[in-house]
Amino acid sequence: MGEVYRVQKGWRADGRFPLMRQTAPMRTVVAGILEREGPGGVRQVLVGARSSPAWAAGQWEFPGGKVENGETVEGALAREWREELGAEVTVGEEVYRSHLDTPVGAFTLVALRVRLLSDEPRPLEHRALAWVAPADLTRLRLLASNVPIAASLNRAG
Numbered sequence: 001m002g003e004v005y006r007v008q009k010g011w012r013a014d015g016r017f018p019l020m021r022q023t024a025p026m027r028t029v030v031a032g033i034l035e036r037e038g039p040g041g042v043r044q045v046l047v048g049a050r051s052s053p054a055w056a057a058g059q060w061e062f063p064g065g066k067v068e069n070g071e072t073v074e075g076a077l078a079r080e081w082r083e084e085l086g087a088e089v090t091v092g093e094e095v096y097r098s099h100l101d102t103p104v105g106a107f108t109l110v111a112l113r114v115r116l117l118s119d120e121p122r123p124l125e126h127r128a129l130a131w132v133a134p135a136d137l138t139r140l141r142l143l144a145s146n147v148p149i150a151a152s153l154n155r156a157g
């Protein structure tokens, strides 16, 4: 009977089950890392300044987005780069993975290298795009979740 009582204690007074969000399947956000040899042979990575939502607007990220139902991580990243940057990419190796808490729920954040197959990415949805040396990424106001990714890219240099 003790078991039943503990389960009942998990229910809120309004009858909604409070563990519902925690037991929902974890969704994934994919982020693309595109590097190039910039002017003077300097290694640079592409970052974008978000235009929305309000809490993230103006902060810099590695372009990507949420994996939709039935999509692979690679398929989702290629789709996001086509939609947001007008660019065709192939998706390469995973460089970083972590847990991500956002105002709209918990995600797994996965960063993968991408290689450009088309013309230069364009800011179709971002406020701006920038090519930045990994050592300079920390000067930007990065999304907090992207700070460790920037650090690992800097170490990889």
Ligand SMILES: Nc1nc2c([nH]c(=O)n2[C@H]2C[C@H](O)[C@@H](COP(=O)(O)OP(=O)(O)OP(=O)(O)O)O2)c(=O)[nH]1
Pocket (backbone or CB within 6 Å): 029, 030, 031, 056, 061, 062, 063, 064, 065, 066, 067, 080, 100, 102, 109, 143, 145, 146
């Ligand atoms: N794209 C991207 N999102 C990131 C990164 N780091 C990070 O915390 N996020 C967060 C910001 C957002 O809360 C969430 C991604 O959402 P999003 O708005 O880019 O996804 P989406 O393009 O699929 O947009 P939507 O259809 O859901 O509106 O993950 C990152 O490097 N890239």
